[in-house]
Amino acid sequence: MREETGIVTRVTGPDRADGANPTDPTAPTTADFVPPAPKPATPRRARRRSVLRPYVWLPATVVLVVLAVAWSAVARAHPYILPPLGEVAATLAADPTLFLENAWATLSIALVGVAVGAGTAFVLAVVVSEFQVVRRAVMPFAVVLNVTPVVAIAPALVVAFGFGMTPKVVVTAIVTFFPVLINVATGLRSVPLPVLHVFRTLNASRWEVLLRLRIPSSLPYTLAALRVVLPLSLMGAVVAEFVAAGSSGGLGTMIRNSASTARLDYVYAGVVCLAAMGVLLLGLVALVERRLLFWHDSRRSGRA
Amino acid sequence: MTAGIEVHGLTKRHPGARPDRPALQGIDLRIPHRHFVSLIGPSGCGKSTLLRILAGLDRPDTGQVRLLGRSPREASRRKAIGLVSQTPALLPWRTVRQNVALPGKVNRRAGKEIDSPDELLRAVGLEDSAHQYPHQLSGGMLQRVAVARALGLRPDVLLMDEPFSALDEFTREALQYQLLGLWQRRATTVVFVTHSVREAVVLSDRIVVMSARPGRVHEVLDVDLPRPRDRKVVKGPHMHDLEDRVRDSLQSAWKAGAAPDDLVPL
Numbered sequence: 069m070r071e072e073t074g075i076v077t078r079v080t081g082p083d084r085a086d087g088a089n090p091t092d093p094t095a096p097t098t099a100d101f102v103p104p105a106p107k108p109a110t111p112r113r114a115r116r117r118s119v120l121r122p123y124v125w126l127p128a129t130v131v132l133v134v135l136a137v138a139w140s141a142v143a144r145a146h147p148y149i150l151p152p153l154g155e156v157a158a159t160l161a162a163d164p165t166l167f168l169e170n171a172w173a174t175l176s177i178a179l180v181g182v183a184v185g186a187g188t189a190f191v192l193a194v195v196v197s198e199f200q201v202v203r204r205a206v207m208p209f210a211v212v213l214n215v216t217p218v219v220a221i222a223p224a225l226v227v228a229f230g231f232g233m234t235p236k237v238v239v240t241a242i243v244t245f246f247p248v249l250i251n252v253a254t255g256l257r258s259v260p261l262p263v264l265h266v267f268r269t270l271n272a273s274r275w276e277v278l279l280r281l282r283i284p285s286s287l288p289y290t291l292a293a294l295r296v297v298l299p300l301s302l303m304g305a306v307v308a309e310f311v312a313a314g315s316s317g318g319l320g321t322m323i324r325n326s327a328s329t330a331r332l333d334y335v336y337a338g339v340v341c342l343a344a345m346g347v348l349l350l351g352l353v354a355l356v357e358r359r360l361l362f363w364h365d366s367r368r369s370g371r372a
Numbered sequence: 373m374t375a376g377i378e379v380h381g382l383t384k385r386h387p388g389a390r391p392d393r394p395a396l397q398g399i400d401l402r403i404p405h406r407h408f409v410s411l412i413g414p415s416g417c418g419k420s421t422l423l424r425i426l427a428g429l430d431r432p433d434t435g436q437v438r439l440l441g442r443s444p445r446e447a448s449r450r451k452a453i454g455l456v457s458q459t460p461a462l463l464p465w466r467t468v469r470q471n472v473a474l475p476g477k478v479n480r481r482a483g484k485e486i487d488s489p490d491e492l493l494r495a496v497g498l499e500d501s502a503h504q505y506p507h508q509l510s511g512g513m514l515q516r517v518a519v520a521r522a523l524g525l526r527p528d529v530l531l532m533d534e535p536f537s538a539l540d541e542f543t544r545e546a547l548q549y550q551l552l553g554l555w556q557r558r559a560t561t562v563v564f565v566t567h568s569v570r571e572a573v574v575l576s577d578r579i580v581v582m583s584a585r586p587g588r589v590h591e592v593l594d595v596d597l598p599r600p601r602d603r604k605v606v607k608g609p610h611m612h613d614l615e616d617r618v619r620d621s622l623q624s625a626w627k628a629g630a631a632p633d634d635l636v637p638l
């Protein structure tokens with residue numbers, strides 16, 4: 069605010085009042101903050117530096133090492149509970165294309181499922197938030213659908229749609245549908261009232277309010293939903309593959325078959341692939357969030 | 373000649389409020405076009421409610437509102453109302469310039485051109501911030517963006533609800549003079565809600581003092597300070613007389629209204 073008055077009351081002279089004392093005696097302790105440094109560069113550089121600091125990476129590394137040691141100890145004593153880590157790595161390295169192919173099969177089911185489920189949910193959220201009647205008609209059933217364990221429907225879906233991709237996509241779509249619906253519906257209603265008032269006094273149409281105000285305002289909620297739903301979609305795809313182990317392969321099928329022949333190394337290699345895919349999807353959402361939500365409070369407080 | 377703003381027998385009770393305590397009761401106002409009017413009064417006397425009704429955001433229970441002879445709905449259909457609230461109410465995902473251009477982008481059917489955004493930003497001294505985003509600006513700068521956005525339409529009436537109340541005294545004073553300058557060139561009718569007696573006197577041609585529970589017009593005071601108002605005019609002795617008169621009026625308005633239930637007695 070001090071900077072602000074400097075500008076306003078000195079409209080005639082552009083020089084600022086507070087740039088005058090760069091040699092502040094208190095400077096050494098807060099050296100980074102005294103000069104008005106170029107804004108975008110500072111926080112990013114600070115963050116990159118902080119990742120390299122031991123107190124940032126050391127705790128997680130210690131836990132990782134402890135877990136690995138514990139795992140190896142168990143694996144040595146009881147090879148039918150956990151396979152040795154080296155064996156899992158060797159299995160992965162021996163036939164990477166096998167894992168890549170199966171991973172891709174599962175991932176494509178998950179992604180198509182998300183596209184269908186989240187896409188439908190988004191459109192429905194818009195309709196529901198615009199029309200009270202639809203809201204009352206639809207929401208009770210959406211809630212029922214949410215509390216129903218979808219795994220229970222999966223066998224029936226296989227009967228209905230066969231062993232192809234369809235039942236798996238349907239399971240994944242159902243799993244991802246509800247979180248997106250609820251989040252987006254909330255986001256569309258979370259418009260600050262003063263802004264809405266400005267649109268109203270301009271007599272903006274419903275469509276204009278939706279497009280220019282409601283949907284952009286709901287973006288943080290939509291992306292938060294995606295962060296939940298993308299890993300969930302992998303789970304949906306794997307569960308569907310457990311139930312409908314068709315010819316299309318996939319990590320779920322592979323894990324089930326390997327488990328039944330007691331090939332624990334294959335099971336855990338598959339699990340590693342699934343975990344890697346989950347991390348990848350989360351990273352993707354984080355990337356999109358950084359691009360799209362630069363204006364949102366959550367991002368700014370994170371950077372400060 | 374049609375008045376800038378005409379209000380007749382306006383009553384408003386919010387749903388759920390006590391029947392004997394309407395937010396506004398029997399409001400009659402006539403504000404000549406191109407006048408600058410301030411609303412001042414104890415908290416809860418219905419200033420914001422009145423402003424919302426003038427803006428067509430809320431309907432009165434009884435009574436009539438005319439903005440240059442038109443109903444508020446009709447006026448907003450023609451994009452003839454500018455609104456500035458206590459918070460800047462900008463779109464955070466749009467740059468300053470895009471925010472100022474917004475009124476031109478919606479409701480194109482009104483067929484109303486807005487002033488060039490660059491010109492508007494220059495008028496409020498923010499041409500250097502045109503491509504920044506709201507989160508990169510200070511509170512005072514944001515409020516100036518909101519003022520520029522509202523003025524771009526050359527509205528018939530400009531409604532402002534405590535626009536500067538969250539700012540420090542110096543910023544506030546600077547923005548007051550800037551607003552006066554803009555208003556003088558554009559000549560619209562302004563209704564300005566404030567809690568500051570000084571702000572009301574410095575800005576207005578006329579001050580409407582309201583009393584609370586029920587919200588009524590207590591007294592209308594004319595401010596006969598010369599225009600344009602610069603710091604010299606405002607420093608004169610007459611200024612203090614006026615401020616005292618408004619303070620006295622506020623005091624009697626406070627006594628006239630029922631005491632708020634929620635205030636702890638001193």
Ligand SMILES: Nc1ncnc2c1ncn2[C@@H]1O[C@H](COP(=O)(O)OP(=O)(O)OP(=O)(O)O)[C@@H](O)[C@H]1O
Pocket residue numbers: 386387388389395413414415416417418419420421422
């Ligand atoms: N949406 C609402 N629903 C119910 N009552 C309301 C609503 N808005 C305002 N009121 C009531 O109407 C009265 C007037 O409120 P209003 O906000 O207009 O006061 P105000 O003069 O703007 O006060 P302040 O100076 O504190 O901003 C208050 O008693 C308030 O409790």
Ligand SMILES: [Mg+2]
Pocket residue numbers: 419420421533
């Ligand atoms: Mg108010």
